[in-house]
Amino acid sequence: MTDRAVHESFEHSWTAEILPGRPLILPRRQYVYPNAAEEVERGALEVMVRPRADSGHEPFLATFALGFRDPLAPTGVWAMPNPEWLCAVSGGYAYCVHVMEPERFVFLRYRPVLQVLTYAPENGAAPEGLILFVGHYSVLAWGRDGEAWESDRLSWEGVTELKIEAESTDAGTRNVLRGMGWDLIQDREIPFTVDLATGQRV
Incomplete structure (x- = not known):
């Protein structure tokens, strides 16, 4: 890249x-x-x-x-x-x-950063806006006031297929980061979803 x-x-x-x-x-x-x-x-x-x-x-x-x-x-x-x-x-x-x-x-x-993603919402959607730095194992997010959150370990050997999208829930719509990460115990790639507002898995 x-x-x-x-x-x-x-x-x-x-x-x-x-x-x-x-x-x-x-x-x-x-x-x-x-x-x-x-x-x-x-x-x-x-x-x-x-x-x-x-x-x-x-x-x-x-x-x-x-x-x-x-x-x-x-x-x-x-x-x-x-x-x-x-x-x-x-x-x-x-x-x-x-x-x-x-x-x-x-x-x-994060050294190295392997990918940079941006989330620039429209119409006042939450969160206000983030730039995401993807490392080997996790993701670091920065917002308007600096570091916003860091995810937990999403993979043991790199994350792939990252995409940002809206997800419907009982409480409304939330914006999430989806991807695939290698699971050491299961010895295979498994999907993950991270809430962009909090950095927590959902």
Whole structure:
């Protein structure tokens, strides 16, 4: 999943351009993620970020250290439920950055992130909006105010066939994440369903 695209599922207060390499002329503002990375430029994701024009903040170059060279590890930029944040994934290493204060960032503990999904509801559906980071065994969800929930172990060896859909219940409609996970005891893949509002299995 190395499409190196900018995904704009949520409203956001910035624009981003993924560069083919490090520019010869560097902007005045530059940030490297994570701060203590060694040889960060080797294979790094270089992104020119421009906060909205009326914010009073200058554009900056963001350099995101590469995680893995595996072609299955995602690389790209995602808008987040909070319009002032962006998420950059570089070879499965995921970084959430506050665009107005780029020194504020979170280096996600899932290393690697294997897939990124977005849930951007319409008409005020609950939850308000989530970006989902899929790891080998579980899923980590971020909402407008940061980390929203983490699922329990969904698999012993990777999750597959993920899809977000609405499900009817006696209490109404809820939005869920469905997928398949490998069960060590049963030695086979079994389906799972996670409530997007809580992160709990249903």
